[in-house]
Amino acid sequence: MKHAEGIDRYGIEGYLERYGDKGLLRFITCGSVDDGKSTLIGRLLHDSENVFDDHLRALTKDSEKHGTTGEGIDFALLVDGLAAEREQGITIDVAYRYFATERRKFIIADCPGHEQYTRNMATGASTCDLAVLMIDARLGVLDQTRRHAFICSLLGIRHIIVAINKMDLVDWSEDRFMEIRQQFSAFAAKLQVPDVHFIPLSALMGENVVNRSAHMEWYQGSPLLDHLETVHVASDRNLIDLRLAVQQVVRPDLNFRGFAGSIASGIVRVGDSVVALPSGQRSTVKSIVTWEGELEEAFAPMAVTLTLADEIDVSRGDVIAAVNNAPRMATNLEAMMVWMGEDALEIGKRYLAKVGSSTVQAVVREVRYRANVHSLHRESSDALTLNEIGRVALELVRPVTVDSYNKNRGMGSMILIDRESNSTVACGMIVDRVTAETSTSRRRDAGDARSNVRAQRSKVPAAARAQRLGQAPFILWFTGLPRSGKSSIAYALEEVLFKEGHLAHVLDGENLRLGLNRDLGFSAEDRWENQRRVAELARIQQDTGVITLTALVSPLAADRAEVRRILGDRAAMVFCDAALEVCESRDEEGLYRRARAKEIRNVTGIDAPYERPTHADLTLDTAAESIVANVERVMVFLRQRGWIGDGAKA
Amino acid sequence: MTDYLLSHLKQLEAESIHIIREVAAEFHNPVMLYSIGKDSGVMLRLAQKAFYPGKIPFPLLHVNTTFKFREMIEFRDRVAKEAGADLIEFINPVGADRVSVTPWTHGTQEYTRIMKTEALKKALGDGGYDAAFGGARRDEEKSRAKERVFSFRDRHHQWDPKNQRPELWNLYNTRVKPGESIRVFPLSNWTELDIWLYIWKEDVPVVPLYLAKERPVVERNGALIMVDDDRLPLDDGQKPEMKSVRFRTLGCYPLTGAVESEADTLPKVVEEMLRATESERQGRVIDFDEAGSMEEKKREGYF
Ligand SMILES: Nc1nc2c(ncn2[C@@H]2O[C@H](COP(=O)(O)OP(=O)(O)O)[C@@H](O)[C@H]2O)c(=O)[nH]1
Numbered sequence: 041m042k043h044a045e046g047i048d049r050y051g052i053e054g055y056l057e058r059y060g061d062k063g064l065l066r067f068i069t070c071g072s073v074d075d076g077k078s079t080l081i082g083r084l085l086h087d088s089e090n091v092f093d094d095h096l097r098a099l100t101k102d103s104e105k106h107g108t109t110g111e112g113i114d115f116a117l118l119v120d121g122l123a124a125e126r127e128q129g130i131t132i133d134v135a136y137r138y139f140a141t142e143r144r145k146f147i148i149a150d151c152p153g154h155e156q157y158t159r160n161m162a163t164g165a166s167t168c169d170l171a172v173l174m175i176d177a178r179l180g181v182l183d184q185t186r187r188h189a190f191i192c193s194l195l196g197i198r199h200i201i202v203a204i205n206k207m208d209l210v211d212w213s214e215d216r217f218m219e220i221r222q223q224f225s226a227f228a229a230k231l232q233v234p235d236v237h238f239i240p241l242s243a244l245m246g247e248n249v250v251n252r253s254a255h256m257e258w259y260q261g262s263p264l265l266d267h268l269e270t271v272h273v274a275s276d277r278n279l280i281d282l283r284l285a286v287q288q289v290v291r292p293d294l295n296f297r298g299f300a301g302s303i304a305s306g307i308v309r310v311g312d313s314v315v316a317l318p319s320g321q322r323s324t325v326k327s328i329v330t331w332e333g334e335l336e337e338a339f340a341p342m343a344v345t346l347t348l349a350d351e352i353d354v355s356r357g358d359v360i361a362a363v364n365n366a367p368r369m370a371t372n373l374e375a376m377m378v379w380m381g382e383d384a385l386e387i388g389k390r391y392l393a394k395v396g397s398s399t400v401q402a403v404v405r406e407v408r409y410r411a412n413v414h415s416l417h418r419e420s421s422d423a424l425t426l427n428e429i430g431r432v433a434l435e436l437v438r439p440v441t442v443d444s445y446n447k448n449r450g451m452g453s454m455i456l457i458d459r460e461s462n463s464t465v466a467c468g469m470i471v472d473r474v475t476a477e478t479s480t481s482r483r484r485d486a487g488d489a490r491s492n493v494r495a496q497r498s499k500v501p502a503a504a505r506a507q508r509l510g511q512a513p514f515i516l517w518f519t520g521l522p523r524s525g526k527s528s529i530a531y532a533l534e535e536v537l538f539k540e541g542h543l544a545h546v547l548d549g550e551n552l553r554l555g556l557n558r559d560l561g562f563s564a565e566d567r568w569e570n571q572r573r574v575a576e577l578a579r580i581q582q583d584t585g586v587i588t589l590t591a592l593v594s595p596l597a598a599d600r601a602e603v604r605r606i607l608g609d610r611a612a613m614v615f616c617d618a619a620l621e622v623c624e625s626r627d628e629e630g631l632y633r634r635a636r637a638k639e640i641r642n643v644t645g646i647d648a649p650y651e652r653p654t655h656a657d658l659t660l661d662t663a664a665e666s667i668v669a670n671v672e673r674v675m676v677f678l679r680q681r682g683w684i685g686d687g688a689k690a
Numbered sequence: 691m692t693d694y695l696l697s698h699l700k701q702l703e704a705e706s707i708h709i710i711r712e713v714a715a716e717f718h719n720p721v722m723l724y725s726i727g728k729d730s731g732v733m734l735r736l737a738q739k740a741f742y743p744g745k746i747p748f749p750l751l752h753v754n755t756t757f758k759f760r761e762m763i764e765f766r767d768r769v770a771k772e773a774g775a776d777l778i779e780f781i782n783p784v785g786a787d788r789v790s791v792t793p794w795t796h797g798t799q800e801y802t803r804i805m806k807t808e809a810l811k812k813a814l815g816d817g818g819y820d821a822a823f824g825g826a827r828r829d830e831e832k833s834r835a836k837e838r839v840f841s842f843r844d845r846h847h848q849w850d851p852k853n854q855r856p857e858l859w860n861l862y863n864t865r866v867k868p869g870e871s872i873r874v875f876p877l878s879n880w881t882e883l884d885i886w887l888y889i890w891k892e893d894v895p896v897v898p899l900y901l902a903k904e905r906p907v908v909e910r911n912g913a914l915i916m917v918d919d920d921r922l923p924l925d926d927g928q929k930p931e932m933k934s935v936r937f938r939t940l941g942c943y944p945l946t947g948a949v950e951s952e953a954d955t956l957p958k959v960v961e962e963m964l965r966a967t968e969s970e971r972q973g974r975v976i977d978f979d980e981a982g983s984m985e986e987k988k989r990e991g992y993f
Contacts (some may be wrong), residue, residue, distance in 0.1 A: 043964035052961040060887045064698035093967040119832075133856050135835040136828050138881045145698040147879055150835075159856060166858040279694055287711040292744035300740070302708045302860070307694065331739040339694045343707035345742070356715055380856050394861050397715070455861045462865040464855040 042089045046142070059142045065268060068149040068164045068197070070157075070188040071174030076205040080174065080243035080264075081137060081150060082115025087250035088265055090139040091118065115243070119150065134164040143269040158191060158413065158427040162378040162467055165195035166453070169273040172201045172264070177210045177240070181223040187413045189224075193231035194376060194429065194469065196449055198276050200228070200236045201267060208242040212255040230416070232446075235271075239264050277340060281443065282306030282314070282362040283451050285396035286354055290345055298329055298345040299354050301397065304450030305443075306362065308346065309337040313363040317441045321352035322363055340450070357398030359441040359451075367451055369439040374408070374471040374605070376445075377432050379424040381458060381465030385432070387422060388497060391465065392457040393436060401437040402456065408433060408605055418609050424466075431471065431605065444472035498583075506585035511542050513587050514683045515578045515607050516674070519594040519653060520616030521645045522631055523623040525662035525670070526591035529616065532671045534589055542684065544587035547574050562642035568599050575606040582610070595650040612681070614674065615656035618663040620645045699888055703736065706876040708860055709839060710740040713821050713874050714747050716864040720821040720874075721814070724750040724770075724777070726762045727940045728896050729825035729877055731769070732885055735894045736876065737823075738773055749776035751822070753813055755805040756781060756788045757942035759918050765897045780813035781805075793944050794923055802945075811847045814871065821864075821872045829881045839878045845869035886960045899937045900959060902951040906930035913947030 046055045071077040085091050091099075095118070103114040119137060133156070137148040149164035151157065165171065171192040175185055192200060202224055210216045217240045228236050239248055240259055247253035250265045261267075283304045290298040308314075312325045328335040329345040338344045346360060354360070361367055379385055385404055393402035410421035410430040424430045445452030456466040506513050516533075518526040530546045537544040549570065553560065557573060560566040571594050578588040594600050600613065623645065624632045635643035642648045653659075658677050660670045679685040696704065713720050722737060724730045737746045750770055754763075770777035785791030785805050793801045814822060828834045838854055840862050855863050866872060877885070889896055907914045908922075908930050915922070917930040922944055924930075935948035936959065953959045 047961055047964060052957045052964075055964075056887065056890065056957065056960065061697040061699045061891065063695070064701050119835075132836040136879070137835060138829045138879070140881070140883070145881075145884075163856045163858050167860075274693070274695055277694075287708070288715045288741075290741060290744045296743060298743075300711055302704060329743065331742040341701065341704050342696065343704040343711070343740070392865075394863065397712075449859065453859045453861060455858060455863060457863055457865060462863070462867065463853075464857075464863045467856070467858045467861075 042142075062140075062142070063144045064147070065144050065170065065271070065273060066147045066149065066168045067170040067172055067268065068151060068161070068168040068192070069172045069174070070151060070161060070192070071205075072176075072182065072184045075174040075176050076116075076243040077150070077174050078116035078119050079114075080172075080203065080205065080241075080249065081148060082118035083243050083246050083249045084148075084265060085118060085137070085139050086115055087246055088139060088141050133160040141265070141269060146268065156427060157187075158378060158429065159380045161188065161191045162195055162380075165192055165197055166467065168195075168197060169276060170199040170201065170268070170271060171197050172203050175202060175204050175220060175224070177204050177206045177213075177216055177220065180220050181227065183414055185224070186227055186416070189228060189231060189233070190411075190413060190416060191378075191429075193233045194378075196445060196469070198234055199271055199273065200233050201264065201271075202236065202238045203243075203264060204238060204240045205243050207240045207247070207253075207256065208245055212240075212253075214240075214256070214258040217259075237261075237267060237271075239267065278305035278448050279307055279339060280305070281365055281367070281448060281451075282308050282312070282360075283367060283441075283443070283448065284308065284344075284346065284360045285398075285441075285451075286356055286358045286360060287397050288356060289354065296347070297351075298347045299358075299360060300343075300345040301360075302343045302450075303338060303340040304396070305340045305448050307337055307339040308344075310335075314348070314360050315363045315366050316352055316354045317359045317361060317366060318369055318439055319353045319358070321350075323348040323350040323352050325349075357396070359396065361441075367441050367443045367448075369441055371436045371439045372405075373434045373436065373440075373442065373454075373468075375432060375434060375454065375468035376411075376471060377424060377430060377456070377466045377468045379426055379428050379430075379466050381463060382426060383458070383465070384423045384425040385466070390459060392459055393434065393440075393454050393468075394457065395440045395442060395454040396451060398440055399457075400440055403435045404432050405435050406433045407431070409609060420609050432468075434468075442470050445469035446472065502583045502585070505583070509543050509585040511585065511587065512683060512688045513582050513585050513610070514678075514681075515582060515588045515590070515611035516614050517575075517578075517594070517600075517603060517607065517611060518589065518591045518614045518616055519600060519656075520662070521618065521620060521623045521650055522593060522643070523626040524616040524618040525660070525667065526593075526616050528667050529660065529662070529670050529674070530589040530591045532667050533674055536671055536675065537587060537684070540684070542587055543585070544589055545581060547577060547581075547588060547590045547592075549574065549590070549592035562648070564596070567593075567595070568602075571599055571603055572606065575603045578607060578611075582608075593644050593650070595644045595648065597651045597653065600653065610683070612657035612677075613653060613655075615653045615659045616662045617652075617659050618661075622663045699884060699891065702880055702884060703739070703888070705860070705879065706733075706736045707740045709862070709874065709876040710737050710823070712860075712862055712864065713823065714741070717821040717866075717872075719817070719819050720748045720823070721751045721778075721817060721819040722746075722748055722823040723810075723825070724752050724766070725825060725940075726752065726758070726766045726897060727825065728885055728889060728900060729827065729880075731894050731896050732880070732888055733823060733825045733877060734769065734773060734775070735892060737775075746773065746775045749778050751778045751780060751813060751817070751819075753806060753809045754779050754781045755801075755809070755942050756785060757792070757805075757921075757944055759897070759899055759916070759940065759943045759946075761899055762897050762940060765895075769895055778813075778817070780809060780816075782809035782812065789921065792921065793942070798945060814847060819871060820866055821874055823874050823876060825877055826875050827880050827882070827885075828875075828878050837875065837878065839875055840864065841873040841875065842866075843871045843873060847871070849873075883960075883963065886956070886963065890956050890960065896956075897940060899940055901956070902934050902936040902954045902958075904932045905935050905948065907933050907935055907948055910944075914950070915946075916943055916948055918943040 069077050102117045135150045139146050151160040151164040221238045241248035248263045284301045286299045287301045290300050310325050315322045326347045326349045328338050387404050391402050393400050407421050408431040409418040412419050443451040452470040454468040455464050458465045520526050527548050534544045534546050557570050560570050581588045634640045635646040644650045782805050791804050838857050906917045936951045937948050953962045
């Protein structure tokens, strides 16, 4: 083995000092059955000299008996110890393998690519920094490949190595490699994976796994192992936002009171100002205590014990965070969930949510949509079943401290537990809703009231109501500068639809501000709250079977994205596009004039931004075209969508 | 420290401490199964670290078969005392007289079942523990690769392979109903080499049997067995020979094979291991007997 050379050179202690303790990389391997995943892992272990002779001898013997590779050693047998267990119905979601080189220790999360791949992959990926995604060079990018990539991206994996395997069976063709590479890149552009790397290899023959291939001189990059040893994952960690979820209060005697927990993110230093949540009480870090002695600073993912300068209330489940950069407290959460339970998600049922070190009762209020893992499209659904992925809205009985998963894995992840069976039925990645949560203090005050709310189910299905009205309801969300024509077009459209036998209703921003939204101003927060309420109202109307047309400026892209999520998928964004000068010239009420004169503030276009939509479903030129023409264009659009006209369906 | 990187051992350490704290916080009555071996030693050290400056808030449980090496028992008592931990020793009453249940009266398998598996179940049942830490690692055997960190056991201490919970991130589902329990393996992600490195770097005490020394041994079924007391029946005319040996794993002395070795310091042991071309488990007689039967034993309630 390689160790021997090193020991000969440096002596054992010198060798251990040099190579003993090193970096760690956790990666997941994904691929469909027969892509060569096991062969690849076996190869990695063998070629990096991590296999003992007795195992190799056993392997050679087994290969003669069971191997699928003819003459040679079947490296897949090195890791395929689980076939028998599968037959016995033993649930294997992930098998973990370990190996090390002089540069890194590796933990492989090896997920069986069978039926339960979604659940298995989510489990395996949850602790990984990188994914090796196998593609059979003969088959190219398959549905399955896209699914795997999607799940990796959902679980926050930032590095994907696309291992294009079985190159020996495509004559080591560079063209084929490039073709697959392009296919995959086109798709991956839609995912949030910043680092995608491609390696052509043959697991079977060990080419470009550990050793450079002799058959693919056109490939300039390094073999897989080199890449695994050097890929830079350190900067993926969040060292900005200090958060420590308190696991235990350590109190050996009256003089010592320490808060033990793992640092989920950030760096903590003695003297730092910190806040304990949910109490909101502040103090400073007095000491960072470890068995080895006190530290001046500590960072993620260290497990430490903090003492604070003041006697403040802190107990298990609380989070200690930086004062000027605290996470949010929320009773309402939005999360992408992977359903893992045999029983489907039930809206309104009480589950337990474990978030950090707190466990809280939680109700799923709504399934916003289900993500179709084949097409990546969003579908409406009111449940999630085993292995389905969707975005859900959760309500907790008391607030928990969270960040979005994107920003902070440790503070943005959760599991759901069934209270009767105690099984883990789902995992969730919390989605950022900062705008919504911090919008108004009124929301926070309302937290207690909400905690007693239970989702109730109507006995009359929405579809039945729509049917009685003889239509398939939808929502059109008009956005644009003040005076760009939103209201005029919406009201004109309402009339046309009505005459054609539909029941539509306009929710006009300005009108609503006279009643429902009377308490809101024009700050960014209030604007969001305004939109949120209208969006929720639109959904209510949708459930009553009524078509909704809204007319709100809705100037910010992020807010509109949030609105879209609330509205669901039978909704379209219509952009009323007119230049500011045009809108100003239509200024009958003197809105712009007063803004220009600084008599009023926060007028969109003047001293508040309007972010032009780049992905509107329909853009209307409201400067050049008449209202009637634009209404007609909307009608055409609606027919194209199949939302009105013959055979319109929900 | 300026690059804010943790070495792999420190990462493993942090992960294990997190697990140990989680168990202490969420279970009513946890216990740590302390087998005196090197893995147990590391686990104990991690527990000390987890609660420092407080004491370990749960007892250590040693299931004694009465055939443990004497040095192990001495070591156990000393270490537990130094750690300030409560130590509970359990011996299955049927074999407590040290001569009624032995590998040669009952056969290895039956002896192991009575003095280890049954004893463990009884000890856990009597103690009413809802969580028990074990020092097993996933790299020990192929079939362990899929093992959970939190391994759920029904009220008969049985492992139901179809009813294990998915484990994500470091969010462990610790819910159990009365009578049910969870075996927790905080060293799951450690390899044998990690254990040795850690022992070396952190100066974790280990039983001297791991280091080579002249010891009296006899040969049995191709294995070198140390004559640790006068209960080991010797063949006619057989005489213990003094050989420089050490042990790769520690268990019951009649069932644990020694390896001939000159490695009398920790680094030398690691060196032998790194130069080794054969795997670790070869020394264990019990595994020879029943290759691949780990799974079965686990289902019965032994780890
Ligand atoms: N020709 C060729 N065959 C391969 C290669 N990698 C794997 N295979 C074969 O593909 C089949 C499936 O491999 P296996 O590793 O069991 O796939 P898994 O189901 O993804 O683990 C086996 O017959 C392998 O020998 C490769 O690079 N080239």
